[in-house]
Amino acid sequence: MTIILETSNLTKIYGTQKAVDNVSISIKQGDIYGLIGRNGAGKTTLMRIVSGLARPTTGEYKVFGEAEDDTSLTRIGCLVENTGVYPNLTAFEHLYLKKLAVGIKEEGIENKLLDLVGLADTGKKKVKQFSLGMKQRLGIALALIGYPDLVILDEPINGLDPQGIVEIRNIIERLNQEEGITFIISSHILEELSKIANRFGIIDRGQLLEEIDYDSLIKKSSDRIELQTSHASNVLPLLDQIQIKDYKLISDNLIYIYDAIERTSDISLVLAQHRIPIETLSVHKNTLEDYYLGLTGYAQLKNSGG
Amino acid sequence: MFNFTCMELRRLNKQKSTYIILLTAAIILFGLTLMLNISLKALDNLDNSRNNLEEKGPITFEVSFNEEQQSNVPLTEDKNENPDPEKIFAESLDEQLDGEPLVAEEDGEDLLLHYFSGNSLLLFLIIFAAIFFTAPYQNGYIKNFLGITRNRSNYIFAQFFTGIVYTILLFIVSAFALLISQKIFLADQFPISDYSGIVRTLIYQLFAHIAFLSILLFVATVSGKMSIVLITSFLYYLIGHKLIFDLLTKLINNFADFGDDWHLRTYTVMGSITQLTRNVETQALTKALIVCTIIMIVAIGASCFTLQKKDI
Numbered sequence: 001m002t003i004i005l006e007t008s009n010l011t012k013i014y015g016t017q018k019a020v021d022n023v024s025i026s027i028k029q030g031d032i033y034g035l036i037g038r039n040g041a042g043k044t045t046l047m048r049i050v051s052g053l054a055r056p057t058t059g060e061y062k063v064f065g066e067a068e069d070d071t072s073l074t075r076i077g078c079l080v081e082n083t084g085v086y087p088n089l090t091a092f093e094h095l096y097l098k099k100l101a102v103g104i105k106e107e108g109i110e111n112k113l114l115d116l117v118g119l120a121d122t123g124k125k126k127v128k129q130f131s132l133g134m135k136q137r138l139g140i141a142l143a144l145i146g147y148p149d150l151v152i153l154d155e156p157i158n159g160l161d162p163q164g165i166v167e168i169r170n171i172i173e174r175l176n177q178e179e180g181i182t183f184i185i186s187s188h189i190l191e192e193l194s195k196i197a198n199r200f201g202i203i204d205r206g207q208l209l210e211e212i213d214y215d216s217l218i219k220k221s222s223d224r225i226e227l228q229t230s231h232a233s234n235v236l237p238l239l240d241q242i243q244i245k246d247y248k249l250i251s252d253n254l255i256y257i258y259d260a261i262e263r264t265s266d267i268s269l270v271l272a273q274h275r276i277p278i279e280t281l282s283v284h285k286n287t288l289e290d291y292y293l294g295l296t297g298y299a300q301l302k303n304s305g306g
Numbered sequence: 307m308f309n310f311t312c313m314e315l316r317r318l319n320k321q322k323s324t325y326i327i328l329l330t331a332a333i334i335l336f337g338l339t340l341m342l343n344i345s346l347k348a349l350d351n352l353d354n355s356r357n358n359l360e361e362k363g364p365i366t367f368e369v370s371f372n373e374e375q376q377s378n379v380p381l382t383e384d385k386n387e388n389p390d391p392e393k394i395f396a397e398s399l400d401e402q403l404d405g406e407p408l409v410a411e412e413d414g415e416d417l418l419l420h421y422f423s424g425n426s427l428l429l430f431l432i433i434f435a436a437i438f439f440t441a442p443y444q445n446g447y448i449k450n451f452l453g454i455t456r457n458r459s460n461y462i463f464a465q466f467f468t469g470i471v472y473t474i475l476l477f478i479v480s481a482f483a484l485l486i487s488q489k490i491f492l493a494d495q496f497p498i499s500d501y502s503g504i505v506r507t508l509i510y511q512l513f514a515h516i517a518f519l520s521i522l523l524f525v526a527t528v529s530g531k532m533s534i535v536l537i538t539s540f541l542y543y544l545i546g547h548k549l550i551f552d553l554l555t556k557l558i559n560n561f562a563d564f565g566d567d568w569h570l571r572t573y574t575v576m577g578s579i580t581q582l583t584r585n586v587e588t589q590a591l592t593k594a595l596i597v598c599t600i601i602m603i604v605a606i607g608a609s610c611f612t613l614q615k616k617d618i
Contacts, residue, residue, distance in 0.1 A: 052454070055615075084449045086441060097317060
C-alpha cells in the first residue's frame with residue numbers, strides 16, 4: 001500500500017527541551033493510525049509539524065510522496081489541540097470561511113458536513129453557546145472541508161459524551177472505508193483508540209518507542225491465565241506434564257500461562273489431583289492500556305493504583 | 307491569496323465590531339462638530355454680552371461700607387482689569403489641544419481635514435486592528451487553514467488588503483459624518499467649497515493611515531494578542547511617539563546639526579500624517595509619501611517573515 005506520510009528523524013526543540021526527538025514514522029494510505037502518549041509526550045507537536053503549523057528543528061517529512069517544501073498541503077485536514085473558532089459566528093459560517101480559504105466552489109458542503117457530525121440543527125446558534133462536545137464536532141467538520149486525503153485529529157473525542165464518542169467513531173470508520181481517507185488520531189482514551197485504529201505509534205518523552213499494527217498488538221498483548229498458588233514451583237512440572245509449555249514464573253506464588261486460555265479446566269484438574277491448593281485461577285485479558293504502560297515503564301502506576 | 311482575501315472580507319462583513327467602530331467614529335465626529343458649534347455659540351454670546359456692556363459704559367456699583375472698610379475701596383470697576391472670559395476659554399481650549407489651534411485657518415475644509423491630520427482616526431484604526439488582525443491567532447481559527455499553504459505571506463497580504471478596505475470605509479464614513487455635521491451646524495462659520503482639495507488631501511491621508519495600519523498588522527502578527535496590540539499602540543499613540551522622537555531628535559542634534567526645523571518625528575507615519583494638510587508643500591508631501599511607503603514595505607515584509615517562521 002502507498003505510504004502517505006513518512007517522517008525522517010523529525011526533531012523539534014523548544015529552548016532546551018526536545019518536544020519531538022528523532023521520530024520516524026510511516027503511515028500507509030487507508031490507515032487509521034493511533035498516536036499514543038501521555039500529556040507532554042510530543043504527540044501534539046508531531047501533529048502540528050505534519051499538518052504544516054510548525055516547522056521541525058531538524059529532520060524532514062514527506063506527504064503523499066513529495067518533499068515537504070514541494071507539497072501542496074490542501075490535501076490535509078487537521079484538528080490540533082482545541083477547536084479554533086470565532087465565538088460570535090455560527091457553525092455554518094465557520095465552515096463557509098474554511099471553504100473560502102480552501103477555494104471550494106461546491107454549494108451545500110457546509111450543511112452536508114454539519115449533518116455528518118450531528119450539528120445540522122444548530123442553525124443560527126453562535127459557537128460561544130456550544131458545549132465542548134459540539135465544538136469538537138465542529139472541529140472535525142472543519143478538518144473534513146476540502147475532501148482531504150489525510151485527516152489529523154488530536155484528541156477528537158475529548159469532551160464528548162459516550163453517545164458522541166460512538167458517533168464520531170462511526171464517522172471516522174465510515175470515511176475511512178467509504179472515502180479511503182487516512183486518519184492520524186491521538187487520544188488518551190486508549191480503549192477507544194484500540195477499537196478504531198489499525199496501527200499504533202507509541203510516543204514518550206518525544207521519542208517513538210514502537211510502531212505496531214493491530215494484529216501484532218493482539219499477539220503481543222495476548223491473553224493469559226494467571227495462576228496464584230502457594231506452591232508455584234511444584235506446579236511447573238505438572239504444566240509440562242499436560243503439554244503446556246508457554247508459561248512464566250512471575251513470583252513465588254504467581255504463574256502466567258500463555259496460549260492455553262481454553263485449558264483452565266485441565267489445569268485445575270491436574271492441580272486438584274496433586275492436592276495443590278489454588279488461590280486464584282483467572283483469565284486475564286491484556287488491554288492497549290496495559291501494553292502502553294508496560295512499554296513506557298509506567299506499569300507500576302497502575303499496579304500501585306496511582 | 308485570493309481565497310484568503312475572500313475569507314477575510316467575509317469575516318470583516320460578519321464581525322459586529324466592524325460596524326460598531328464605524329458607527330462610533332461617525333457619532334463621535336458628529337458630536338465633536340456639534341460641540342464645536344455649541345462652544346462657538348457660547349463665545350458669540352460672551353462677545354455680545356461684552357459689547358452690550360461696553361455700549362452701556364463703565365459699570366458702576368453702589369456699595370455701602372461701614373466706617374472701618376471705607377478707607378481705600380474704589381467705587382468704579384474698570385472693565386479692563388477684569389479677566390476676559392473669551393480669552394480664558396480660548397486659552398483653555400488651546401491648552402487642551404496641546405498647543406495646536408483647532409482650526410488653522412477659518413475655513414470648512416481645514417476644519418474637516420483637521421480630524422484626519424490630527425491623528426484622531428488612528429484611534430479607531432488601532433481598535434479595529436487589535437480586534438480584527440489578532441482574532442485568528444487568539445481564537446485559534448488560524449490552525450484550521452494556515453497549514454494548507456506553504457507561502458504564509460499570502461495570508462498577510464489578505465489581511466492587509468482587508469485592512470485597506472476597512473480604512474477606506476472608515477475614511478468615507480468619517481468624511482461624510484463631518485461633511486453632514488458641518489453643513490448642519492457650521493455652514494455659516496465654516497463654509498466648504500474646495501471639494502477637490504479635500505478629496506486630494508484625504509487620498510494622501512488614506513495612504514499614510516494605511517502605512518500606520520501595516521505597523522499594527524506587524525504588531526498583531528508578532529504578538530497575536532489583542533491586549534498587547536491595544537496597549538503598545540495606545541502607549542505609542544498617546545505618549546511614546548512624542549517622547550521617543552523628541553528625545554532622539556535632541557540626542558541626534560547633539561552630534562549633528564540638521565538645522566532648527568529638523569525633527570525626527572517627520573520621518574514617522576504619525577509625523578507624516580500631521581504634515582499632510584491641504585496646503586502641504588510639494589517637497590513635504592513627497593517626503594511624507596516616501597516615508598510612509600518605506601515604512602509600509604518594511605512592516606509588511608517583517609510581518610510576512612514573522613508568520614513564515616512562526617509556529618502556530
